[in-house]
Each structure stands twice: as structure tokens, then as C-alpha cells.
Amino acid sequence: MMAHSPGDTAFLPSLPQLLIDDAVRAALREDLGRAGDITTNATIAEDAKATAILSSREMGTVCGTGFARAAFALIDPALKFEALVRDGEKVSPGEKLARVTGNARAILSAERVALNYMMHLSGIATYTARFVDLVNETKARVCDTRKTIPGMRAFAKYAVKCGGGANHRFGLDDAILIKDNHIAVAGGVTNAIEAARAYAGHLVKIEIEVDGLAQFEEALAAKADVILLDNMGPELLEKAVGINAGRAILEASGGIGFDTIKAVAQTGVDYISTSKITMAAPTLDIGLDIEIA
Template sequence: MSANAQKQVAAHRPSLPQILIVDAVRAALLEDLGRAGDLTTNATLPEEARARAVLSSREDGVICGVDFARAAFAAIDPAISFQALVGDGERVSPGQHVATVEGNARAILSAERVGLNFLMHLSGIATHTARFAALIAHTKARVCDTRKTIPGMRAFAKYAVKCGGGSNHRFGLDDAILIKDNHIAVAGGVAKAILAARAYAGHLVKIEVEVDGLEQMQQALDVGADVILLDNMGPELLEKAVEINAGRAKLEASGRIDFETIKAVAETGVDYISTSKITMAAPTLDIGLDIELR
């Protein structure tokens, strides 16, 4: 099966373990409620007050984080009714309802900010990723995230990338070997670093090496690197790298990737394009919660 054909195979929908969601939401609620709880809500609303609210998107985007919002309301009051109208990975337009919430008014308002924070942040990443992915949809290349994520949010940010149509790079220092320029400098060269890594790693661990020119790339090919990261190379140099590689290793382009450059990079024939912008520069998606008055 060709690389282009493989790209068209539908992947299973991404998912997250519920325990990760619940723990993250609980920590966020504890931070927000502090030592005395929601003073404003408790001071202005009677305990028995009930309300119905609608979560709506105020702009075009891709939704991600619905289960985080659901968990926030449930953590405050398990009796709250939360109905999702849009699932993670689905596109929304301005004014479109994402979910409805009904139950104790105090609980709804106390959970509102935490639920929206997760939903807006993750939907922003998914939306930003989708925009990058759309620009290279006609090529075999896939846009990938990096380890540049907000501490404590990596698994969730990478989930959002998947919901937006992107691919995940390594999750941490422990699931793949990526030999960078500083490793090469200390190890004594590209070949020495790769051979040392090969001797150390288990047979299931991939070895990737970062190179800054075609000479280093050839050294990496000669000793059998699985993936070669072509750092800060322009389209012409990337095309030469693809030709020299001749399908032997997977090629990843990185450096100075943005909406203006990614199309030309993808059209060189590389397999992956990694950028921290899809996680670190993504604006939040504007989503609001409005009480429905009766």
C-alpha cells in the first residue's frame, strides 16, 4: 500500500482514559474553589435554585474536550444533566450549541469556568491543527506535534492534535530516541550516536536523529537510522534529501513551520512535518455558557 493510500485509511477515533480526565478536572476545581468555595454564587443564589444552560461556540472550529466539561459539572454535582450535542473532532460554526447543562444552579456556575477552560483550550489546539492539516491534505505528509506543551497538559494537548487531524510525535523522553545536535556534539558524531543508541535500545524502540545538512543525513542513512529529522532546511534542500533517501528512512521536516511555509515543505515529499505551533501557539476557541431564562 502506498503512503498516499495509507493516509486515506480512516483511523479509529482518539480517546483518553477517563481516570486522566477526572483527576485533571478535580485538580482544577480544587485550585478554583480554594478554601471557601464559590463565594459569589453561594452569596447570591439560594441552595435550591435550578437552572438550564447552553454551551455554544462563538466561532468556527473543531471541538475537543467535551468529556472534560462533563466531568467538571459531575464532580460538583453528580445529579447535573449534561447532554453533549457535538463530539470531539467535530466541526462547529458560530452560534452552534455544543452541550446543554441542567440542574442545581450553584453547581453549574461553580463548575462553569473549569469546564470551559478545558473545552476552549483543547478545542483551540484541535482547530489550529486542523488548519495546518488542511493545507497539506493533498500530500502524503502528516503534521505532528512536539514535546513543547504546557506542563501537566501533554496527554490532553496531544489528544487534541489527533482530534484536529494531526499526528503525535513522541510523548516523552521514554518512548523513542531522538538524537539532537547536542547529543551528537557530545557523542562525537552522527554515526557514533546512532550506533550507541542502537546498542542500548530495545528492538521496539525507534531511533530518530536530527541533522542540519545532507552530509549528516548520509551518515545517518549509512548506519540505519529509522527516522531522520531535517532541521531548518528549505524546500530545495528537502527535495534533495527526499531524492537521496529513496525511501530508506522516514523523513521529518521541522523548523520555521507556519501557515505560509507548510504547503511547500509538504510538497517536497517528506513524510512528517513537526511544529510546536499547533500546541503552543494555538488560540483558544471562543465557547460560552449562557443561562436560559424561563
């Protein structure tokens, strides 16, 4: 079953195929280099056929099957790729994730690129799901940040969604997030919010980061849409939630890990953002084995 959090609709996360194809094509070019797969070409007959199974070596949440499909299709459109699970499904050690049938050279040449994407994205989805599971009895939603590997942001955020998490802004252009340095240069919380509101269109949300209750109350008075409570402990967060009384969306952030996220969620904040789900997630161990008849 697809990983989910409270508030999710029945619609599954998705990515434009064009983005996947462009990324996978570049990765294949990098791997094939100037002469192609000389190991496979030297050891496998040109017309050899094979069936390969992609399987998980450990428990986790799958993500990236579309990238694997694209890797095999771009190497050889005649390869038959059959996904046995959907992105977002939880799997057990040894569970089969996909089957590929066709030209053996093509399968082996696409193997590493397919696995690299699946292992990395499944790792993010699995790590996210661990955080989500810890707060599933609260209203808080776990969300990501802009701390992603360059060139991988859309894919990492897709993996977060597959793990049951929520997405924060995708870049500098889709929401205003006023941070401490903006406040310092702008001359204070109120000045920054008022300047942002005068600049932004009516569809652009304004969020501001605060580090104490004084700044928090000033942000509330200036009618920020979202207030990021940075590096505040549970006691201070709970006070902020009480003062807020539902006026602004509250987001907690700063050094949040598996050992602290539940206490943070229980304070009543709406969102908990952490860069760990995209920057600290270990890969999920996935392998490809040729099926021997």
C-alpha cells in the first residue's frame, strides 16, 4: 500500500516523464562514456537474451521505478520492463520490485543507472516514512527543505511524497521565506513582512523565520501567512501554539531527528521541516540478478 499521511488525497505523486528521461539520458551518457560498455560487449554475445529481477535487499519504501524503466527503455526500446510494485509501497527483504526481459547486453549496460536512481530515491522515501510514522498520531506533517543534491531537487521531493511526507517550496521563486539574514538587512520582522507583502502577488504565501516569542508575536501582528519556529524546544513551541490560536500556519524546524520529532509534533505545530530526509537518508539496498532458468 502507498505510504501516506493525514490529509493526503487518493492521488499518487507523479513526475513529468520528460524530466525523468532527460535526467536518465544524461546519466547513461556519463556511464557509457566514449566507447560504451566494453565489459559487457567483450563477454556477452550480441544476440544473447536474459531476464533480470530487481529486488530489495532490505525493508523499505520503494521509489524510482519510473527511472529504472526509462534507463532500460533508453538503452533498448525493445526491452520489456514490468514493475511489480508501485512507488510508495513498503517492501520486505527479498521482495521482487521489477522484471526486465530482452537483450542481455542492454540489460547489463542500463543496470547501474537504473539501480542508482532507485536506491537513492527509495532511501529518501524510506527515511521520510520513518519520520512520518513517528508523528502519525498527531496533526503535524513532515516536510522537506531546499537542501537537496543540485539537479536532483524535483526527484528528491517526489521521493519525500512517496514516503508520506509533504513538500516545502521547490525554489526561490514559488514562495517567500524571510530568514534571519533577510530580517537583519530589512531592519526587523515587521519591515520585512510589509515589504514582502507589497512586492508579492496575491497568490504568493509569505513565511518568516523567528527564533523567539518576541519575534513570533511581531510576525503574528504583521499577519505572516506561515511562521517558522526555528530551533525552539517543545516547551517554547507549545507556548507559541497557544499564543497563535490558529491565526498562522506554524512550522517547526532545526536539528529535528528521530529522537525529538514526536515531542515536537505533540506541541500542536502544523508542519515539521527537516533536511535530514533528503540529505542524510542512506540508500536502500536494491540488487539486480539475472534469472537462471
